[in-house]
Amino acid sequence: MEKPTKNKLFIVALLTAFLLLTVLLLSSEQDAPKYSTTENLGKIRLGLPLQPTSVLAMLAIDKGYFGKYGLDIEVENYVSGKRALFDGLISGKVDVVTASDTPTVYASFTHPELRVIASIYATDNTNRIVARRDHGITEPADLKGKHIATQGRSAVHYFLHQFLLEKQLQESDLTLSFLKAEQLPVALAAGEIDAFSMREPYVQQARDLLGENAVVFAAPGAYRQSEQMVILESLQKERPGVSRALLSGLLDAEKFWHDDRDAALKILGKWLNLPTERVRKLTEGSHANVHLEQALLIRLEDEAQWMIDDKIVEQDKQPDFLRLLSTAPLLEVAPAQMGLIQ
Numbered sequence: 176m177e178k179p180t181k182n183k184l185f186i187v188a189l190l191t192a193f194l195l196l197t198v199l200l201l202s203s204e205q206d207a208p209k210y211s212t213t214e215n216l217g218k219i220r221l222g223l224p225l226q227p228t229s230v231l232a233m234l235a236i237d238k239g240y241f242g243k244y245g246l247d248i249e250v251e252n253y254v255s256g257k258r259a260l261f262d263g264l265i266s267g268k269v270d271v272v273t274a275s276d277t278p279t280v281y282a283s284f285t286h287p288e289l290r291v292i293a294s295i296y297a298t299d300n301t302n303r304i305v306a307r308r309d310h311g312i313t314e315p316a317d318l319k320g321k322h323i324a325t326q327g328r329s330a331v332h333y334f335l336h337q338f339l340l341e342k343q344l345q346e347s348d349l350t351l352s353f354l355k356a357e358q359l360p361v362a363l364a365a366g367e368i369d370a371f372s373m374r375e376p377y378v379q380q381a382r383d384l385l386g387e388n389a390v391v392f393a394a395p396g397a398y399r400q401s402e403q404m405v406i407l408e409s410l411q412k413e414r415p416g417v418s419r420a421l422l423s424g425l426l427d428a429e430k431f432w433h434d435d436r437d438a439a440l441k442i443l444g445k446w447l448n449l450p451t452e453r454v455r456k457l458t459e460g461s462h463a464n465v466h467l468e469q470a471l472l473i474r475l476e477d478e479a480q481w482m483i484d485d486k487i488v489e490q491d492k493q494p495d496f497l498r499l500l501s502t503a504p505l506l507e508v509a510p511a512q513m514g515l516i517q
Contacts (some may be wrong), residue, residue, distance in 0.1 A: 206449055216245040216416050222272035224256040225447060226374060227457050228296040228402035229273045231465070233446045234428035243427070244420035253298055255356045256402070257281075257329040264289075264405060271406045271421065275330040276471070279403055280478045281487070283494040286467055288408045292418050292499040293473055295425055296402035298461035300395040302334040305363060306370035307383045308388045315342040315392055320350060321369035324362060326352035328487060330400050335372035336485075337398040348486075360384055375457055376447055395460075401471060411501065412417030418504035425465045426509060432463045467505055468514040 221236070223229055235241050241248045253259035256274030260282055263269040274297065283289055302321075306312040312321065315338075325331050332353075339345060354362060359371040364384035372383070375512040382389045405423060411418055432439045437451075440458070444451045505513050 182378045189448050193422075204398070212244050213340065214416060216247075216414065216420055218247045218249055219271060219417060219421075220249045220251060220269040221271035222251050222253055224253050224259050224273060225376075226255070227301065227443065227447065227454065227461070228256070228275060228298070228400070230439070230443050230458070231425050231428040231432065231463050232273050232398060234285060234402075234407040234431055234442055235440045237446075238428065238431060239422065240424035240427040240431075244423045246417065246420050246424065250306075250395075255326060255329060257326060258356075260405065264407065270410055271404065271417075276401050276403065276404050276474055277330045277333045277478055278328060279405060279499075280338050280475050281328045281482060283496070284479075284482070284488045284490050287494065288499070289499060290406055290408050290411060291403045291467075291499055292406060292504050293422055293425065293465045293467055294401045295404055295405050295465055296461065296463050297399060298458075299397070300393060300460055301400060301457070302331050302372065302374045302394075302398070303378045304335070304338060304372050304392040304394075305360075305378055305385075306371055306384065306390045307363060307366070307394070308367045308390050310366075310392055318342075319344060320349060322350040322352065323372065324352045324354045324359060324368045325338040326356050326359075327371040328482075330398075331372045331374060333481065334394075334400070335365045336481060338372070338392070338394045341394055341397045346371050370513035379449070379453070399470075400475065401474070408501075415504075418501070418510050422465060422504055422508045429464050464512070465505070466512040466514060467502060469480045469516055472500065472515060475499070483490060490509060 201204055203421055221232065234315065236248055236250060241429055244315055251263060251269050253263060256272070257278035258274040259275040260278050264272045265282065279291065306318065310321065323335065325335050359373050360380040362368050363371055363381050366411065378391065404425065406418065406466050440451050441457050444454045447454060475496045476493060482488045483491055500515060502513060502515060
């Protein structure tokens with residue numbers, strides 16, 4: 176057998192060293208922060224809806240991840256994403272909000288300056304219909320002819336629409352009215368309405384008020400709701416580093432969510448004032464990650480058409496959703512999490 180020459184041994188050693196160096200470089204690149212800066216980006220007012228879909232923003236605030244990337248976050252809490260969007264961002268009280276797809280679609284008809292930099296949560300089983308048993312409701316078909324309330328032009332409104340379609344009911348089969356989110360459990364307990372469409376923590380509030388008289392209906396898969404991080408185009412132009420820093424803080428929060436779920440659930444429970452096991456159940460089957468996907472674009476278009484067809488908006492032309500979805504910041508920070516085809 177031929178003995179290896181010194182040249183061959185040298186080449187093998189060189190290749191081995193090269194491979195080891197490559198592995199180390201890839202490993203360090205993978206572990207490196209998505210975006211780093213020594214720049215102080217200043218104060219950002221964040222409008223935060225107190226709901227499970229905001230979990231990544233809550234974790235990023237609680238763990239100081241936004242501050243890690245140069246942001247001084249000032250938090251303003253809201254009872255819903257719709258309120259955060261309209262009462263906070265559009266009114267100028269905050270600089271950025273998390274809000275679900277439906278109110279974002281509704282707002283985009285009249286506010287083309289809105290920009291979505293990422294989706295941060297998705298679930299198809301977070302909303303519920305809560306009804307009164309003593310009003311003759313024990314199954315979905317019993318909702319026919321009843322008075323149902325919800326928060327209008329919001330995710331729970333669109334969920335009600337999808338729920339009725341799935342149960343072969345129409346909005347014309349019932350009386351529909353709109354209330355603020357916090358008014359729904361009280362109105363149901365007082366017997367002013369027969370049922371409402373909503374999510375936590377208001378579902379649990381209604382359960383507590385009604386006890387065994389509460390009937391709760393779910394519809395897994397009827398509506399895949401997503402939470403977005405929404406800012407204004409003017410802020411992106413004036414302070415481009417803000418979008419990148421927000422995304423980087425959220426990406427750190429995503430890693431924490433997956434690496435230490437128990438600790439993350441405790442933080443979420445603290446924000447929502449709910450027991451840890453309750454929020455664990457609420458988030459089952461959900462996906463907390465920072466991304467933009469093609470399915471979101473399709474969903475936005477479907478919801479816009481629903482609003483046009485049902486005369487929820489006066490316009491008959493959809494907004495430009497490719498303009499609404501601002502892809503540049505995510506492509507800079509985490510290109511692998513971009514699934515939108517433009």
